[in-house]
Amino acid sequence: MLDIPILKIEDFLVVTIQSELSDDEISALQEDILFRIKDVGAAGLIIDITALDIVDSFMGRTLSNIAATVELLGAKAVVVGIRPAVAVTLVELGIRVKWNVNTALNFDRGMKLLKRLIEAERRGGAS
Amino acid sequence: MSQNLERELSTLFEDHADRLKGQWVTEMRESGLLEQMSDVETEKRYTALYNTVVSTFRTGEFEDVGRYAKEITEEAVLRDMSVGRIIGGILKLRDIYARFIFSKYRDEKDKLYKFLDSYEPVANNILTIVTMAFVEERERVIQEQQRAMMGLSTPVLQIREEILVLPLIGTVDSERAEQILEKLLNGIVELEASVVIIDLTGVPVIDSLVANYMIKTVHAAKMLGADTIITGISPVNAQTLAGLGIDISMLITKNNLRAGLWHADQILGFKVIREKM
Numbered sequence: 584m585l586d587i588p589i590l591k592i593e594d595f596l597v598v599t600i601q602s603e604l605s606d607d608e609i610s611a612l613q614e615d616i617l618f619r620i621k622d623v624g625a626a627g628l629i630i631d632i633t634a635l636d637i638v639d640s641f642m643g644r645t646l647s648n649i650a651a652t653v654e655l656l657g658a659k660a661v662v663v664g665i666r667p668a669v670a671v672t673l674v675e676l677g678i679r680v681k682w683n684v685n686t687a688l689n690f691d692r693g694m695k696l697l698k699r700l701i702e703a704e705r706r707g708g709a710s
Numbered sequence: 711m712s713q714n715l716e717r718e719l720s721t722l723f724e725d726h727a728d729r730l731k732g733q734w735v736t737e738m739r740e741s742g743l744l745e746q747m748s749d750v751e752t753e754k755r756y757t758a759l760y761n762t763v764v765s766t767f768r769t770g771e772f773e774d775v776g777r778y779a780k781e782i783t784e785e786a787v788l789r790d791m792s793v794g795r796i797i798g799g800i801l802k803l804r805d806i807y808a809r810f811i812f813s814k815y816r817d818e819k820d821k822l823y824k825f826l827d828s829y830e831p832v833a834n835n836i837l838t839i840v841t842m843a844f845v846e847e848r849e850r851v852i853q854e855q856q857r858a859m860m861g862l863s864t865p866v867l868q869i870r871e872e873i874l875v876l877p878l879i880g881t882v883d884s885e886r887a888e889q890i891l892e893k894l895l896n897g898i899v900e901l902e903a904s905v906v907i908i909d910l911t912g913v914p915v916i917d918s919l920v921a922n923y924m925i926k927t928v929h930a931a932k933m934l935g936a937d938t939i940i941t942g943i944s945p946v947n948a949q950t951l952a953g954l955g956i957d958i959s960m961l962i963t964k965n966n967l968r969a970g971l972w973h974a975d976q977i978l979g980f981k982v983i984r985e986k987m
Contacts, residue, residue, distance in 0.1 A: 662933075663935075665933045665934055666899070667892065667895030667896055667898075667899060667930070667934065669933075670895060670929075670930040670931075670933040670934055671891065671892075671895070671926075671930050673930075673933060674926050674929040674930045674933070675926075677929060686932065686933045686934065686935050687935035688898065688899065688902060688904075688934050688935040688936070689902075692902075692904075692935055693935075696935070
């Protein structure tokens with residue numbers, strides 16, 4: 584089974600999905616990510632799917648799940664690098680899949696968005 | 711057997727070419743089908759038609775008809791001539807020849823029937839080929855224009871760093887909506903946009919189809935990290951949208967393009983300052 588590296592940059596975890604994954608691999612990845620966030624106490628997560636031409640409903644749902652679970656662990660998640668065709672597919676699937684994930688165009692933008700989200704929450708928490 | 715008959719017919723038409731031509735021109739003129747056409751043109755038109763018909767009867771092949779049909783339809787569509795004129799001319803000639811055959815062999819019933827039997831399918835075939843060619847040519851021109859129009863009518867403009875404007879003009883059908891969606895998403899990626907303004911001032915009718923596409927576009931753009939602002943919905947269209955019962959609460963809408971641009975500036979932290987009065 585494919586072992587996908589989860590990198591740590593500053594306070595964040597970064598996962599780059601390089602190729603299409605089987606449903607089992609996606610589930611395993613989800614588990615890995617959640618445990619790492621807990622272990623490291625990460626404030627944010629970026630999942631980069633630039634390399635993916637196709638995203639199926641399972642993948643879409645799992646990404647959505649990961650984002651929701653990460654929130655429960657007190658961190659923020661951003662998915663970056665969604666291609667136009669993938670976006671259209673996800674929207675069309677959206678009839679069934681509730682998609683509520685923060686997204687950004689590329690890694691750079693994703694990093695900025697993540698920092699903004701965390702900042703906003705901290706400020707919100709202080710007041 | 712019919713091959714011989716057809717050849718005989720062609721000889722017959724050739725022998726009486728002048729008389730038949732005179733008849734055609736007279737009848738065409740009477741029914742106003744030769745209006746605004748000079749004598750030279752009339753001559754040319756008739757010769758082309760006549761040659762085609764005679765050669766078709768002589769050879770029994772319809773290749774010449776195809777060629778004739780192509781030429782005349784291209785010319786007709788180009789000069790905006792009506793189908794009625796082209797088809798009218800052929801119908802007239804068909805009637806004249808039929809009447810001619812009838813009067814010629816009135817007393818030889820067997821021969822008359824045989825001639826008419828072989829004449830009519832050929833004449834009808836010629837008519838069908840020309841009509842079809844005309845319709846096809848029209849269709850081709852219409853499609854070409856449609857494509858050209860679609861390409862022209864959906865520009866994606868970058869008016870500031872990270873801000874795109876998409877002014878839509880004309881009616882939006884599903885094909886065009888699909889194209890707009892694609893163009894917009896590619897524009898977002900290429901130009902690294904964060905805010906997109908879709909201006910609907912020039913869209914006369916917004917129905918549920920357009921509304922649904924708009925929602926789809928907004929969601930897809932959001933996945934690429936871009937917020938969408940919709941501007942320029944007319945009061946009538948706003949009423950329609952409200953009445954359709956589609957949930958549009960997630961759309962950011964502004965009165966006009968100016969207000970939309972202002973909002974986009976707000977999101978991205980731009981401030982426009984006038985330095986001179």
